[in-house]
Amino acid sequence: MRVAFDPIYIYELPPGHRFPMEKYELLPEQLMRVGVLDPRDFFAPGAMDESDILLTHSNDYWGRLKKQELTPREIRDIGFPMTPRLVERGRYIAQGTLDCAGYAAQDGISLNIAGGTHHAYAGRGEGFCVLNDIALATKVLLQRNPGLRILVVDLDVHQGNGTAHIFRHEPRVFTFSMHGARNYPLRKEKSDLDIGLPDGTTDGAYLTVLTAQWGKLLDSFRPDLVFYQAGVDVLAEDQLGRLNLTIAGCEERDLIVLSQCFRKGIPLVVTMGGGYPQRLSTLLDAHTNTFKVAKALIL
Numbered sequence: 107m108r109v110a111f112d113p114i115y116i117y118e119l120p121p122g123h124r125f126p127m128e129k130y131e132l133l134p135e136q137l138m139r140v141g142v143l144d145p146r147d148f149f150a151p152g153a154m155d156e157s158d159i160l161l162t163h164s165n166d167y168w169g170r171l172k173k174q175e176l177t178p179r180e181i182r183d184i185g186f187p188m189t190p191r192l193v194e195r196g197r198y199i200a201q202g203t204l205d206c207a208g209y210a211a212q213d214g215i216s217l218n219i220a221g222g223t224h225h226a227y228a229g230r231g232e233g234f235c236v237l238n239d240i241a242l243a244t245k246v247l248l249q250r251n252p253g254l255r256i257l258v259v260d261l262d263v264h265q266g267n268g269t270a271h272i273f274r275h276e277p278r279v280f281t282f283s284m285h286g287a288r289n290y291p292l293r294k295e296k297s298d299l300d301i302g303l304p305d306g307t308t309d310g311a312y313l314t315v316l317t318a319q320w321g322k323l324l325d326s327f328r329p330d331l332v333f334y335q336a337g338v339d340v341l342a343e344d345q346l347g348r349l350n351l352t353i354a355g356c357e358e359r360d361l362i363v364l365s366q367c368f369r370k371g372i373p374l375v376v377t378m379g380g381g382y383p384q385r386l387s388t389l390l391d392a393h394t395n396t397f398k399v400a401k402a403l404i405l
């Protein structure tokens with residue numbers, strides 16, 4: 107099972123931004139410690155080519171991002187201090203998600219230790235997202251193979267607004283977002299399928315809705331590839347989440363998504379997405395479970 111590594115430059119982040127970013131450094135360590143991954147499972151992606159980036163992001167936005175010329179307002183919307191390394195990191199993550207698609211075709215499932223930066227639009231970033239890795243990988247794959255059908259399932263507690271907007275007129279891409287109805291972003295975009303959940307939704311209700319939709323969706327759209335944004339901010343413990351899932355419920359969610367793709371022979375790329383619980387250990391355990399589920403299927 108191949109996993110894209112994140113060349114995070116955590117030591118360059120100001121203290122206020124270290125949590126939850128340190129998960130990208132600690133998660134690979136935990137995955138190896140508990141025996142889910144072997145060091146040889148990881149690959150270090152290169153930086154995505156500019157010509158590939160421009161298939162998704164506008165010339166204006168990419169040009170200004172590259173030259174560090176975003177306005178203070180734009181930088182505020184992204185939420186990170188803007189540095190050349192942050193932009194560079196976005197290129198590595200996007201290439202990682204793209205490379206994972208190749209490995210998924212081979213092994214069934216491949217995962218990016220980072221990614222799922224679903225709030226980035228073609229012409230702007232927001233919500234800690236600079237470049238939209240899933241959109242970037244999707245556009246490159248469609249350019250290489252125009253007959254592909256790609257399904258993006260976004261189960262982060264926040265709506266995949268950037269992804270939905272980028273593919274709003276693209277019939278070869280189906281966007282499905284299940285999220286907290288009252289959560290960020292307040293102004294939602296229109297995905298091909300949106301399910302907004304009420305505050306406090308628990309495991310039972312959540313998993314019932316997902317089970318009812320997921321198999322049906324795979325059978326009706328018949329994708330050649332699935333990108334999964336597996337944000338764990340659906341947990342009850344999450345400080346930004348508003349939903350009420352247990353860590354076991356979150357694992358069950360991943361099992362539903364992954365096992366159906368695996369059984370139907372549809373290659374699947376998993377990206378991590380968000381997670382903001384009080385305890386770092388909860389965050390790491392929840393993400394670790396996603397890898398455990400994938401590993402158990404592949405074995």
Ligand SMILES: [Zn+2]
Nearest residue numbers: 262264339380
């Ligand atoms: Zn989120």
